[in-house]
Amino acid sequence: MFAKRLMNGILERRVMLLFALSALILSVVCGSAFAAEEKVIKIGALFPLTGPAAVSGQNCLAAVQTAADIINGKHDFKDFPLAEKEGLLDGYKIEIVPGDHQGKPDVAKSEAERLFNQENVFAIIGSYNSSASKPASAVAERLKKIFMCGASSSAELTERGFNYFFRTAATDAIESKEFVDYIDYLNKNKGAGIKTLGLLYENSEFGKHAAIEGKKAAATIGIEVVADVPFTVGATNMNSEIQKLKSTNPDVVFGAALGSDYSLMARTMKQSNWAPKIFINYCTGYQNPSINKELGSDGNFFMGGMGYSPEIAEVYMKAALPAQEIYRSKTGFPLDSDSIQESVCLHVLAQAIEKAGAADTEKVVNILRSETFPSPLSLSGQVAFSPGGQNNKAFTVITQIVDQKYLTVFPKDYADSELTYPFPAWDKR
Amino acid sequence: MVEPAGKNRSVEGRVWIALVAALALLAVIPGAIGNRFYAHVLVLILLYASMAQSWNILGGYCGQVSFGHSVFFGIGAYGAGMAMVKYGTVPWPGVIIGAILAAAVSAVISWPCFKLRGHYFAIATFAIVEIFGRLFLVWDWIGGALGLDYPIMDDSWKYFLWSSDKTGYYAGALVLFVLVFGVVRRMERTRLGYYMRAVREGQETAESLGVNSSLVKLMAMALSAFFAALCGAFFAQYNYRVDPPMVVSLDMSMKFVLITILGGMGTFWGPLLGAAVLIPLQEYTRTYLASLGPGVDQMIYGLLIIFMMMRQPRGIMGFIGEFSGKAGKTAKKGGDDNAAS
Amino acid sequence: MTDFAQVLADGLMNGAIYGLVAAGLSLIWGVMDVINFAHGEFLMAAMYVCYWVGVLIGLDPLISWVLTGAFLFLLSAVSYKVVVRRCIGKSAMAPLLATFGLSIFLKNFCLNMFTPNFRLLSGTFLEGMVFNFFGMAIPAPQLAASLFSLVMLYVLYYFVKRTRTGWAIQATAMDKEAAELMGIDTERIFTLVFGLGGACVGIAGGFMASYLAVFPEVGTLFSLIAFVVVALGGFGSIPGALCAAILIGLVESFAGFYIAPVIKYVAVFALYIVVILIRPKGLFGW
Incomplete structure (x- = not known):
């Protein structure tokens, strides 16, 4: 009896210790990395591959892989640095190591650490959501490793005084300024009479920051904000939001709504038979070709800031077209304004490594900070970073969608079409 | 629910000391922690075990299943975050204030909620998480949707921030773990502990025996919230950032519940066992199964939860009970040995 | 004044739809005391089915x-047979957490199979049709969905109250052992109830796909609202679920417009807390 109880006690103790130990052992075994002896430069790609932003995250990863394919292979692309040569330096290939942060900043932080510490990546490209890019790049900065950021739009990212952070896309501050420049132009040259502004944005880091920049920019040309409407991501309906806008009836609306919310917004506006005179979007569902395909004619006449569109590429970025075909073979869609920035990141980083002569972080960082890089995937054709990491050659145009084609309307040098202004009434199309 | 009686309790005591000693040893051996991935997993296991155990106080021992713990977690996280970011000082005053505030908030919201029973209570706690989560998103004083981002600083205990070497975080997590588990172990044997279990087993019966069930539930709630907040503060320090969806969300609340139940609700070891299984699973499937396509790791996670609930809803402790032949004994029997009746 | 009318109309329509989504949950809860955490994912599955059927056929x-x-009836019944049945009675939390696991599985399964792309069904018969009266814009797809929801709710109510099977369901809900003693096959009743619950949300989803984008996360907020509707109405009560749903739709709509759109869901959840404190078993609970 006593022996049985003792056995049970020992058994129980053993089982419990076994559990704890096995968890520990599992961790150690799985945690050890195998060193590869090939000539490889590993680059991490940290994006939301699952979760609410998965559409964009997967596109961004495909874009990075497209750039890697071009650099690693032998391609006869015109005006595309590193395309002809196979790989980098003397026969090094780029290996992309993906990481999924699921849209969560805490997962982004631990994935960034894992990519640097366990996978030994040289640099990380990421992370689409500004709220994830922040802790992930903080990890990189603390470890003194490079973080290349493509499409995260929050201006704050390059206002932190970081030394190892580089962002290629235009910020929401830059875009806001361009939007108001355009409004100013329309008011002065076309007598548009735009006086009031409404803001419709998702209540997240990205949306909130874009709205702040929008309001700041509007103040500079004396536009009055009459509606400030944040909304919940993944809302069941947008009735109140659109009705609020309809009742205040601003002349222009700045929008920041990703994916499904964007399409809900467009359709609800159609049902309410209301639209402002112009509706300009930050990087949102507007720039996503798959959403516009689904929206069809309901997406017409919206506008947005873009660093790329297939239509612009046909005229101003011909060197990017072959890259687009590679991307299309991966995703079935043409490149879009957001994901292409991630390709730019890898391409610029690769050029810096090539120039440095080695995958040496300090040398590469110095080159990134001081040189101007040719970038066929960038609208301005070049990339150069200011202190803090912002690409000061980031350039966007304002486009309007008509029949799923992006027509460029501003600045004048790039415009290929006239703006359809004001937004035609829904019931009169 | 397995209740340790007499001899079992001293066995348990010895195991507890051995475990703490082993874990502490890891912190002291140079290079054992470093920046290895398993170090991250260990830190998370200790953190989530502490979170689960804090939930266990209210949910397991006192029988009130709340899905609202991420609110307290969030208050703790913001306490630390506000101190570091908004006021630019060390996090510690924020941590203490956050924990006390969480306990106070828990008292306020629980007072009316405890009138509710069963699923109504559970759904009320969902509603509270949603309310707080959305309000935090629009509350500009704490940063609203923008969140609070930590400044880059050198490693230090003063600010409780580390980058390359996780030993500091590990030690901190271990201290938190020992604190929460130690208090619960103590509490099991105090009068409050017995009153809590009495309320869990039958509130009306307990009341008829003179137990002030409202007060008991309130104290369990406050203690539970206090510890959850401490865990939240650690989370903020570990991730260099706080924003509302990271901390005050139904997903986070479910973690508190899931880990405890998977391990064994109302048991001392349950929270640790649950964390020791779920966290490595979560971390390793995400990192090693990524090539199978997006979402596969989470499908496995979902299937595991289904399997556990179908097979043994009492969690791992339930499995252990079966395995070592205690399947016949019920909680009542163990309770009778020690019940203050 | 037109604003008020519009807000009222939107609230009523959304409410009716929430009602159909929640009715199934209410029935399941009332009869089996199970909260189906995967309810929102069943809605998502229904929307995908409607989308694919629309696009392919x-x-x-x-x-x-x-x-x-029909598909959701099957999916739901199978979920019951395979998963939930083995969890009932073992502990109060087991079915809830098992369905939580199911929800994670379903969501990621669809993410993996169908990609996270947002899908919009276009070219439907009612698409773009809007009725305008008295300055209110009433979109036809939502109107159809809400009217249909009301009809289905009435059919469900009639079924439970007036048919023999419905009485068997009620009996099982009141006292399972007694029902078994009376010769009712409670196992079949449970399967039927779960299936019916799924069918309701399936029909709701079928209509909603005509105006909402379909993607893996679409069900999340609907799920939460459904729980609150059911708890607010009182579990097991279909009229309760409808009243609660309409009330919630109206509160969402009015708070959204007259206070601020961003807190419209805060108002919904706050409403729940307020009501439940006054009536702890919901509006019609027993």
């Missing part, structure tokens, strides 16, 4: 709702 949601309802 060209069936309009006005017809394909029968298919989505």
